[in-house]
Amino acid sequence: MTQRISSIDEVIQSMDARFQPAASKGVDAKYQWIINGENGKEFCIHVNNGEFAILEGRRENPDVTFETDENSYLRLVNNELKGMTAILTRKLLVKGNIYLASKMDNIFK
Numbered sequence: 001m002t003q004r005i006s007s008i009d010e011v012i013q014s015m016d017a018r019f020q021p022a023a024s025k026g027v028d029a030k031y032q033w034i035i036n037g038e039n040g041k042e043f044c045i046h047v048n049n050g051e052f053a054i055l056e057g058r059r060e061n062p063d064v065t066f067e068t069d070e071n072s073y074l075r076l077v078n079n080e081l082k083g084m085t086a087i088l089t090r091k092l093l094v095k096g097n098i099y100l101a102s103k104m105d106n107i108f109k
Contacts, residue, residue: 004078008041008070011077012054015108021050023106029097031104032062037070047107064096064104 005011024047031045044059045052068076072091075081083105086092094101 005074008035008039008073011074012043015045015052015054018108019052020107020109023103024048024052025050027100027103027107029064029100029103030059030062031100032059032065033073034058034065034067035070035073036067039070052107062096064094064101066101067093067095 005014026049028048029046031047033041033043033045035041042056042058044055044057044062046055068086068091072081072086076083076086076092081091083092087094
């Protein structure tokens with residue numbers, strides 16, 4: 001990514017270009033994002049064996065739930081903040097299947 005993504009909506013719009021179908025083969029998971037803040041948003045990414053869909057709002061029983069603030073989310077997406085650092089500093093809370101959570105970095109580049 002050469003240009004910095006500056007909004008959650010831009011992130012969602014860029015997902016088609018960043019999706020790596022090969023990395024999601026054999027994965028069937030719902031990734032719930034809860035992004036807090038003035039321009040926060042809640043959405044779920046359903047990854048299913050080489051395809052994905054974005055679902056607005058909260059979903060029941062996601063496989064993984066990520067919760068963060070808008071600034072931290074944008075820093076994560078722009079590779080200005082590493083996922084592990086965000087978790088260790090409690091800027092990113094992760095609930096659910098940690099194995100599936102770890103796949104997120106490879107599914108969306």
